[in-house]
Amino acid sequence: xxxxxxxxxxxxxxxxxxxxxxxxxxxxxxxxxxxxxxxxxxxxxxxxxxxxxxxxxxxxxxxxxxxxxxxxxxxxxxxxxxxxxxxxxxxxxxxxxxxxxxxxxxxxxxxxxx
Amino acid sequence: xxxxxxxxxxxxxxxxxxxxxxxxxxxxxxxxxxxxxxxxxxxxxxxxxxxxxxxxxxxxxxxxxxxxxxxxxxxxxxxxxxxxxxxxxxxxxxxxxxxxxxxxxxxxxxxx
Numbered sequence: 166x167x168x169x170x171x172x173x174x175x176x177x178x179x180x181x182x183x184x185x186x187x188x189x190x191x192x193x194x195x196x197x198x199x200x201x202x203x204x205x206x207x208x209x210x211x212x213x214x215x216x217x218x219x220x221x222x223x224x225x226x227x228x229x230x231x232x233x234x235x236x237x238x239x240x241x242x243x244x245x246x247x248x249x250x251x252x253x254x255x256x257x258x259x260x261x262x263x264x265x266x267x268x269x270x271x272x273x274x275x276x277x278x279x
Numbered sequence: 280x281x282x283x284x285x286x287x288x289x290x291x292x293x294x295x296x297x298x299x300x301x302x303x304x305x306x307x308x309x310x311x312x313x314x315x316x317x318x319x320x321x322x323x324x325x326x327x328x329x330x331x332x333x334x335x336x337x338x339x340x341x342x343x344x345x346x347x348x349x350x351x352x353x354x355x356x357x358x359x360x361x362x363x364x365x366x367x368x369x370x371x372x373x374x375x376x377x378x379x380x381x382x383x384x385x386x387x388x389x390x391x
Binding site for chain 2: 169199201206207208209210211214254266267269270271272
């Protein structure tokens with residue numbers, strides 16, 4: 166079956182530091198890949214997505230590239246801000262599934278200190 | 280603006296009681312989903328629906344049921360609440376498989 170593995174947190178960084186959150190996946194088909202962000206007390210919001218190999222998703226300074234050869238979708242940001250403190254979830258959607266059910270990783274908590 | 284809402288936001292109930300969590304979306308989305316979020320497990324799919332009168336079991340469906348009588352609502356019922364069902368519950372919807380899911384704000388359920 167499908168699965169997503171992401172690095173355990175919490176990840177603690179100083180403001181303006183470089184961020185990488187690793188995500189690898191296992192899927193039998195050709196999934197779409199997503200990063201969702203959850204701010205304290207809120208639901209999940211889509212941060213970025215990529216639908217095929219070598220696609221790069223980007224939003225709000227965050228980027229992730231769909232790497233089929235390494236089955237990875239690592240999240241990066243060049244300079245984090247305190248407002249980026251949140252929990253980040255990597256997820257995949259199997260395109261063969263018409264209902265686009267998502268399989269989530271366990272989440273990575275990011276804490277950015279001023 | 281279109282949105283997805285959940286109620287109640289917080290609920291405390293006793294073991295053995297029936298509990299229903301509401302989910303309402305105004306986007307006219309066909310697909311609706313219920314997840315539970317637990318530390319160390321991320322989000323796990325409980326039930327989902329592709330349209331009116333359609334319901335399907337997800338990864339962790341035991342002890343839960345849903346019904347879809349209209350496009351806007353997918354209530355989640357815990358038939359006999361257990362302490363293992365203490366969790367945060369999220370509802371989500373999407374227009375179809377090409378688009379992302381939109382999540383509600385969540386319901387924190389505590390079973391004592």
